[in-house]
Amino acid sequence: DIVMTQSPLSLPVTPGEPASISCRSSQSLLHTNGYNYLNWYLQKPGQSPQLLIYLGSNRASGVPDRFSGSGSATDFTLKISRVEAEDVGVYYCMHVLQPPYTFGQGTKLEIK
Amino acid sequence: QVQLQESGPGLVKASETLSLTCTVSGDSISNYYWSWIRQPPGKGLEWIGYIYDTGTTNDNYSGTTNYNPSVKTRVTISVDTSKNQLSLKVSSVTAADAAVYYCARQSRPGDPPVFDYWGQGTLVTVSS
DSSP states (O other), X not given: XXXXXXXXXXXXXXXXXXXXXXXXXXXXXXOTTSOBOEEEEEEOTTSOEEEEEETTTEEOTTOOTTEEEEEETTEEEEEESSOOGGGOEEEEEEEOSSSSOEEXXXXXXXXX | OOEEEEESOSEEETXXXXXXXXXXXXSOGGGSEEEEEEEOTTSOOEEEEEEEOOSSSSXXXXXXXXXXXXXXXXXXXXXXXXXXXXXXXXXXXXGGGOEEEEEEEEXXXXXXXXXXXXXXXXXXXXXX
């Protein structure tokens, strides 16, 4: 199985400041079609996970443009340009290259 | 607006079979791959498996399932296209199967998995 490793696991951020989460995979997620099969999700407190970014860098419908995804192969980053209070929750990366799909451990973002 | 709603017993006895249903509204279940994902209390997410089933025989991929090896010998995912529902069965449950279970829309055939719609989740507790 592909192992997904996130860092940091806890991320306190002051509102208005940027935030960055790293996700590394044990194997390259670069598909033969040129896309990286890596998605990002946010699970707000008490809610189901919601899709933020798919194929490494594509924002899902309705996701604010302060969220961006980058990276390739085994190293990926989710960036929030200016954190808002509504961004609190646990962020997960997930590889979808081939089954079994696996998630990172999660990064808990909290407001300072 | 696509909506997913999980349902089923919230309490299952150890060694018995867990059975859950996910009712889909706002789109045909035949058009997509669908997955089950679970989350033990206070822990991370685990993909359980997916299914694609059009309910017909004119699609070579209809009836496709794929399960996580961690649960493969105990899991069955199926679809009832007439009810627009998917189901999950996990046999011989143990305390390790206690979790919130989510159903999620995975992708259209041929598209990369995105999991763009999720149910609200249903908590399953395992009693001894």
